[in-house]
Amino acid sequence: MKMRVDLTQTYGDFKLDVAFETGPGVTAIFGPSGSGKTTIIKMIAGLVHPDEGRVSMDETVLLDSSKRQSVAVHKRRIGYVFQDGRLFPHLSVARNIRFGGRFTKTPGATPESSVVELLGLGPLMHRLPGDLSGGERQRVALARALLSSPRLLLMDEPLAALDGPRKDEVLPYLEALRDETGVPILYVSHSVDEVARLAEHLILLRDGKIMLSGPTHELLSKPEALPFVGVRDAGSVLHATVVKHDADGLSQLSISGGTLVLPGIDADVGETLVIRILAQDVLISLEEPKGLSSRNILPAIVMSLHKGHGPGVAVSLRLGEDTLLARVTARAAQELQLRPELSCYAIVKATTVPRSSIGHIRNKPI
């Protein structure tokens, strides 16, 4: 599936003007509130009409304002998971998730029994939405959208209305859905954590315009992305394989540039994880440090430096095949004479990888 999107819309002072393509897997549109991300997916779904635009999926044109052509919402076959779930309050969970089935002639790629199992809905089937927790409601909303056999799933901050523990409860289901159904997903979010865990492809949106786009792990490790992601949330995304669990609670993970020792990894040996290392948790040393408490000292090469506003400098480091983003002060960068091609050591504090930043990848379809 290849979707092409080209949209412009003016609301007073705000001008939305975007053009992008998405393929299989999860593409995330990331931006602060008011950047226009929800408007974009509403236009793709047909719920909002742009001043001008064109949306096509493979050979099917869904919208072409130049030809005054627009396919009705219910004929687009695009599933939509809303932030607030929007379950039908008068229907049981079972009847909610079967709602779309009666309007589609194409049988769903995933049968109902698999979706129910995938999202753990078995015990909930006879309940009414009013009796469900926020996390359960979102899982039902995911199942309902999926069972309308969509060609594409749009997700509008499906976790934003949930508190921390509820987010952690639903995230694994989203990962399972991504890895096991093969339905392309366009995911809107303002949370770097979610985007880093779920999306293969990332579009950074600001004030209605696309600032940067590309594969998530590359983009988040780019120093230029730091101002858009935010100083606190900027960090690189690495793939790591669990090698060994030590008796003291630490686990060894192999990454392309060496071995990381991290605590509290809940995964089997051999499993591949997505981990995010925040830029502010990476230190740079020119010499191999001795007598340091951190176990994670990895040889790296400076690739580029990016000076933004304020006293910080974003430094991207080559670490094996991955890129690691570090944030240091401008003064430190100057005193260490950091420059491209400089060999150095990256120091990652073992306790700094937040739990929610560790995602699982199941039999990943590529």
Next chain:
Amino acid sequence: MSLRPEEWAALVLSLKVSLWAVALSLPLAVLVAYLLARREFPGKGLLSAVVHVPLVLPPVVTGYLLLLTFGRNGAVGRWLEDTLGLVLAFRWTGAALAAAIMGFPLMVRAIRLAVEAVDPRLEEAAATLGAPPVARFVFVTLPLISPGILAGAVLGFAKAMGEFGATITFVANIPGQTQTLPSAIYAFLQVPGAETAAMRLVILSLVVAIGAVVISEWLSKRVAARIGRT
């Protein structure tokens, strides 16, 4: 309390007139309420005014306008008689029409409030699941507004049972033909010594009204339980 034949006739006629009035106008009331609550279209203000005007017009005026329009010499009345053989003036059918028109604004208001209480974003959600407009209405909106429809129907029925001014102007007060409960009470009150008969009909009206309220309460509880709103 035993009723005399003409009293029975008034009760039965009132029930018949009211049930027909509600049954025939309810679907139209749902449609109009939905349009007024959800859609923007030219003439919306006019439609709203026409629907609501019986509420503020003196009932006698409404009855007289009905007679002018639907009487045997009225434009619509003649057409109905020529094509369908349907006569409204001075018949029970006319009483049903008068009751329906007088009750219509009450029904529309109750149903419109119910439609406005339904989150329109649920219909949006139904659309993204592939439901065409009619299906969105039938499977999402209609079940959710059913308590409002019920409330509207009860209000319309109560209004029809009590309707007097427009009815007596349009179809007069013919015992056994167009004499409804209120008309009968009015007629008895005009005759010296018939106060007992009038009182019997008053009590009867009370029984019917209270019965309608009790039944509607029970029904609305059942509906609320079924659509998951307690």
